[in-house]
Amino acid sequence: MNCSACKSALHASSSLQCVACKACFHYQCLNMSDGHFKMNIKELRRAWRCDSCMNITRRNRTDSTPVASPHRLQEAGRAGACSSLAHVEQQHIADMSCDESLINTSSVSCGSAGTSQAKDVDVSITMKQFSDLIDAKLDSIRIRDQNREIPVSKVPGIPEIQDKIKSELEKVTNSIRQEFSETTDFLHAEQKDLKKSISEQNSNLRAELNSIGMRLKAAEKTSRSCNVEVQCVPERRSENLVAVFKNLCKEIELPITDMDIRSCRRVAKMNPTSKRPRNILVTLPSERHRDQVISYVKRYNLKNAKSPINSGHVGVPGGENCPIFVSEHLSKDVKELHAAARRAAKDKAFKYVWVKYGRV
Template sequence: MNQKSQTTKRCGIDHIKLQNIKSNNRNNPKSISGSPRDDGSPCNITFRRSNPSPTTESNEILSLQNVRDLIQEAMDGLLDRIDRRITKIIEAKTKEIFKEINSVKESINYLNAQYEDMQKELHQKSKEIEKITNENGTLRAIVKDLGTRLSIIEQQSRMCNLEIQCIPEHKTENLTNVILQIGKVSGYELQEGDIHKCTRIAKMNPENKRPRSVVVKFSNPRVRDTFMANVMKFNKKNRDNKLNTSHIGIGGEKKSIYVVDHLTPETKKIHAKTREWAKKLQYKYVWVKNGRVFLRKTETSEHIMIRDLTQLESLS
């Protein structure tokens, strides 16, 4: 084969390679220049990469911008929806909070109204209590005064009475004869007409083993005072043998007999308490006269009349 045909054959082969290179360049375009032949000699055909057209580049640029715009639009829409959602949640929670605040305000207003009503009622009750307290103090003073007057009246109703203590009890006893005998022993001749009534009274303390006292009602206060004065004189004259059971004809062990004023229960309490305080505070004399209790610390000191138990607390 001559040189011309060989050259043509090589060019044909190069043409086929060129077609393959073009096909590959569509996917990976490159600038090709001076590809060597099989024998190492350069080929006279030079391949260059074709420049993209301005329209293609513009389309590619527009497509990227559109994507960016779409993404931005989607992001803006998403943010807008999130913002609206958060706004709705905040509005709903705010409404709930305001609703609760209004409920609390209503409760506070109700409690405030109740508190004001209670204050008014308390103020009114305080005035009523003060009024009742004043009335109570006045009534206490009135009751005390009435009690004192009643005690005086009750004591005056006993002006003709004497109480004789520690006379032994017997089923067949004759108390009138016992009183006549005491008068005879003391030097005062009584008549049966001088004694209106003679009876035993109940004990203030049922557990006390002493006999029940005898209350004698005389015809008038003069007889009563004379009888008592004679008994006191007899006891002063006979200090070693004061009035006792042997003087009224009762045998056995001698037991003292006491003739005292017939006191009201209240005066008896005062008398008993006064004796306790006198012993505690070393007061020497305690006595009863005309239904009143008296106290004296020494023979030369002034006497004190005890009207009620509260007076004893002020003593020193």
């Protein structure tokens, strides 16, 4: 890195850097003594500023270091720029209670409209006095501007800028509104199509589900078509269900052989909390055998209305004889429907409710 004044190479031990503009200088180029630099090196490197970045009141340099020439040129430019201000303030300076030793009066020409003579008066002030005058004037202008509130609409150029910004914002807003409207319309159309497609799929699925349900019910009905359900037969630990069913057939005078009984077992209750014994499910060779058993039971009950078929007729000893019911093997849905139909028949005083071929 080179010195900003002499353009020579810099060494860290003999250089200073401005904390404002980051320009670097030899301390010799800044007219600093070796003792002063070494004694104050920490403070200088922490807060030192170059002449270009210092406050305007620092104008009284008279040294001849490499940094001094640019300083004088800068002061000369400022003095030339402020010469008109100095002439305006001459009368004010004359009235100020300044130190008279700093002002030497010689000849400055002042023309008067009512006199024919010209007097030359020369007013000379030091650079320090001139600097104080400029600072005071700038401070007064700054304080006056701070105390005076200027409406934004009266500042030159501000209304035009506001109108331009407003116009651009309206364009952007309209563009965003249009894009958002197009996006929402597109999403709405997509959602509508999707909803319609889902509705059609749901309808198809419902129809297919209903069809599957009907086929399942038909298959379930077919699988139960050869079964007979014997209800309310008391349970025993070592019971012979085949013998119980054969005793039932013997009581109703229906001839049956062991080959006609495909299977005979108890099934689980639909309502586990019910106190009724589990039903006996008997599988027969065909629907004709099933219908014969049910028909013979109904015929027996009609003949023996005072003593219909009961647990004593099937060889279940002990206790009170319990009525026994023989019916088709119904699915859960049909059983629930049958129970609801019996309740409705009781409420409406209907005489009969029966099941045939799996229908109530």
